Amino acid sequence: MPNILFLSDNDVFKKDILDQISYHIPEFKIPNNEDDIIDIIIIDEKLDLLEKCFQKEIKAPVIFLSKTDKTCNNNIHHTIIKPLVLSSFIDDIKSSINIFENSNDGLLEFNKYKLYPSRKEILNLRNNETIKLTEKEVAIIKYLYKNQGKIVSKNDLMQEVWGYVADVATHTVETHIYRLRQKVEQDDVSAQLIQTSDGGYKLKL
DSSP: OEEEEESOOOOHHHHHHHHHHHHHHSSSSSOSSTTOSSSSEESSSSSSGGGGHHHTTOOOOOEEEEESSSSTTTHEEEEEESSHHHHHHHHHHHHHHHHTTGGGGGGGEEEEEEEETTTTEETTTTTEEEEEHHHHHHHHHHHHHHHHHHEEEHHIIIIIIIOOOOOOOOOOOHHHHHHHHHHHHOOGGGGGGEEETTHHHHEOO
């Protein structure tokens, strides 16, 4: 569920690229809110569009689309020459996310925890214990982290983590969160990971 920020002055090109991303890698999301956490940035030709990212201190990898290979900017992680080869472009996006999640910038820190998404591990800084997680457990934490400060409903988790339609009668979410709490919190009140509030869930920050 990585969030992609695409910056371009060409609205037609931007729409076409985002449509292709949504079709070929539907697990990637186009955030509606400018304050959403960004996992990857794609810049179309104009480097000055990066300024808004620097102002927000976004650490996500940056892919720059250029008509030449002479781009020189230390903040660019990868330059792709236009016109794009769609299959290579999609592969580059996936690769950039994998590299980012394996870097120090890709880990998530909250409430004396460090989550390493690609390694499927969470480190409890209270006792320096590393706990192995399942793919779904990592996805739950990541989604709650990206919606920090908000209450996430069971239906939202079902749709975003499992891809189910809303209102499906199942205890999948409750079961996974219960097991995740048991595995990570281990009856330590200070180590609370996920809070239940108003019928939904939020990460304790």
